[in-house]
Amino acid sequence: MDAEIIAFDVFGTLVDWRSSISAALEQAGRSAGLDADWPAVADSWRSRYQPALARVISGQRPFATLDILHAEMLDEVIAEHQLEGIGDRAGLVRAWHRLTPWPDSVPGLTALRARHILTPLSNGGVGLLTRLARAAGLPFDCILSAELAGTYKPDPRVYALVPAFFDVPPEQVLMVACHPGDLQAARRAGLRTGFIPRPAEWGLATAPAPPADTDVVADDLIALAALL
């Protein structure tokens, strides 16, 4: 595929947010003498993500960075799970800046970077994504974020950022994600699409199927690099 630029979803596609956030919650909880089903608490936090983004996309509230939304969601999660004793909420919000990459992410990106410009295209903010890429060693060429469009994926204005900044037709951009909805929205914006299954994102055994019109499907990023 001759796409000059590959744009990557990050949470789930490149990094294992669930294990990392569960561990951060568990550590903060233990320090406060609290016990809980920490992966379930992490899932509860993440499950508030789409509704929070939807309020921004629909215009119900003005744009706020994902750090701000994460802090608001965390307050709700703490109340729901009766974890009010937990300390350092700001530190937990910053845990989203240091997430563990999947084992194939760094070698796969490194191989893909030899012939393509690589960028995240994530709902994380520019600062979050830059710190995350440093901490996880993700070798990007630049950092593009939904923040630069003042909205969130799947708003089409986010996908349009990539061809606009690089002054190329949208078919020169390949969007890679493990979420079918992300790829459907990228396709509607004219981008090419690549799917990687990440069943472990939610601790499951099987991943959702890719959209039928996905341009390329690969088991992981190392396999994707071999296919392109």
Add this chain to the structure above:
Amino acid sequence: MDAEIIAFDVFGTLVDWRSSISAALEQAGRSAGLDADWPAVADSWRSRYQPALARVISGQRPFATLDILHAEMLDEVIAEHQLEGIGDRAGLVRAWHRLTPWPDSVPGLTALRARHILTPLSNGGVGLLTRLARAAGLPFDCILSAELAGTYKPDPRVYALVPAFFDVPPEQVLMVACHPGDLQAARRAGLRTGFIPRPAEWGLATAPAPPADTDVVADDLIALAALL
């Protein structure tokens, strides 16, 4: 210095635009059977830069990327130097995406990156800077551009991008440049400032003096890394 983020001017500070653009002009001229004082033609092109930016900063014209401004300036330079036979003007505009770094730029940035987040903060667009960083091997953590503020340096909105994206006070950002005016504007925006002399930028023997309140002055980026 405990600045978390270092932002770099690019044209002149990190890369030798004059030699690179002179060579590109000479190659395009020779292909067309033309001869000229190519460094002088390069200087003529670059000398149109500040007036072109000033029209955007003042609001006389809406924001246009540096690629667009470079193309307009090139048309003027070609007319002034009677080089109408020169071909591939788009290729010459793209020559600004592939400029040779100064010998200390890559090792200096590599050393600085161990303890600081590195970004360009340049009037080049996001696409230009990303392609330039790849071609020159400049190891940035993200790509910030005046384009993201819809104006150009020295407009204070450009400098304000860095603390805003990283959610830090401005004194956590060190702006490094070889141009006193860039550092004066960065200082007015609350950033710390670092000066590197680059007399060869314009083929001269001596560089301008840094502003008196510059936080750190070093001979080159390797020396700067040793100082910080």
